[in-house]
Amino acid sequence: MRIVDFFEGKNVFLTGGSGFLGKVLIEKLLRSCPKIGNIYMLLREKKGKSLDSRLEIIKGLPLFDKLKEENPEALKKLIAVKGDVCDLNLGLSDADRKMLIEKVNIIYHTAASVRFDDFLKAALIINVRGTREICKLALELTNISLFVHVSTTYCNTDKKIIEEKIYPAHTDWRDAIKLAEECDENTLNTMTQKYLSPLPNTYTFAKSLAEHVVDDLCKGTIPAIIVRPSVVISTRDDPIAGWNDNFNGPVGLLVAGGKGVLRTVLGNRDATPDYMPVDYVIKGLILATNHYGIKRNINEIEVLNAAQHDIHTVTMGEVVDMGAELIKDCPFNQILWNPRFSMTKCWYNYYIQVLLFHMLPAFILDIVLRLAGRKPMLFTIQRKIYIANNVLFYFMNNSWEFMNDKYIALLDTLQDDDEKTMFTVKIKDWTNEDIFEYFKNGKMGAAKYILKEEFNREKGMRHLTRLWYLDMAVRTIFFSFLFWYLIIKIDVFHVLLRFVQNYISNLN
Ligand SMILES: NC(=O)c1ccc[n+]([C@@H]2O[C@H](COP(=O)([O-])OP(=O)(O)OC[C@H]3O[C@@H](n4cnc5c(N)ncnc54)[C@H](OP(=O)(O)O)[C@@H]3O)[C@@H](O)[C@H]2O)c1
Known part of the structure; x- marks a missing residue:
């Protein structure tokens, strides 16, 4: 069945719709599946902003410009439903819950705390108990086509080769939830390291348990799949090139390096993190929904690794070298200091460079700012960079093989010419020039969409x-x-x- 036909009249419920992946998913569904029913999006009030104003901010993003041009009415199908993944029953009102149970056909669970350094309690409540709560809702839907849980390829980093299957649990998720609910935060913090082992942080640990929640609660009852993206970064080209809303992964390195703020990084030049453009991940998610939504096999939870694996391997060293090239190719207009950055895996070298080239200049420049009557901020930024680098070191020093046969086979199932244009994931055709162009767009996109800076090459070069x-x-x-x-x-x-x-x- 064609994807557009599969989605015709189907109502979708989505958690994490205000997040990076969620927004791209909403846009793509509304634009490429115009006959889709409504998209109900679980949303909480945040930083004093009401649901309506949050929804308007999302709709106002440049990500939605193409949709507004092609089919402005489609945005009316996006409806916010008040709730919170951290609350029991997702914090839904009785009326909303009843409405969702009666109307929704497809659920995407993307909401999560993606912080690697979250406290154990918080990570378990949102990523494990939250998944239990959404599964409970999915089990009650009167007309479910598919439940899609978004996980991460990095939730089994204790293995070197990660296949498209669920691995044995490190602990019972029911016990973990009980612990998070009943144990006080200090006690949990003291036992965290031991409890997580062999996984490196609370995020990967909680996400790995969440897969078991889905497996235990959904298998045998409703059709469900787990999609595991690797590191998701800027759009390749759909609907626009370089769109992003965060500095995660290599984009952060390119921006901080290009600004002259980041001069040294602790990592292994030979490590090969797996990057996926967000629009490719979303197209894969929609293809998987169509494929497994038609099959409706309730006896197996299929797992798909949305990863590049060995199609295109970009090492950390190559990212750093590209960053150096991009400094001249597309210089920022506002730069703190002459940009130059390197990567080392030697802790001594790293610490000496951090002290000399990060902390000392930040300290001096903050004094200058203070004397000029401005708010000092550079030391705080450098402190954050230092903490982030320590948290990410494990991922920038190691490599994993994410087997993706099922995922790649799925991408090849498109038959219809129109659908090929709309949903093809062109990873296999990438050349080295394409990869460079992609990272360049990623850097420029981050500056444009996150920092709200326009590029002016002449001005940048002069600076x-x-x-x-x-x-x-x-x-x-x-x-x-x-x-x-x-x-x-x-x-x-x-x-x-x-x-x-x-x-x-x-x-x-
Ligand atoms: N980004 C990646 O590189 C990557 C890679 C692999 C897998 N993933 C997975 O993909 C999914 C989406 O990631 P992302 O990058 O889009 O994350 P993100 O940008 O940080 O978005 C997280 C989303 O979860 C929502 N959320 C968090 N806590 C919530 C709560 N208590 N109640 C309701 N909503 C809550 C956030 O809503 P608010 O706006 O209200 O905070 C936001 O919409 C996650 O499951 C993640 O594990 C991401």
């Missing part, structure tokens, strides 16, 4: 040249001072000579 001279001047002054101090002031050659003479005479 870059000025900073290069300034950098050279500071280095010249610094090394001249060092030279003067060592050679002239303390006459280091004589000191060394005397030391060697004493040493030789002692030997005699």
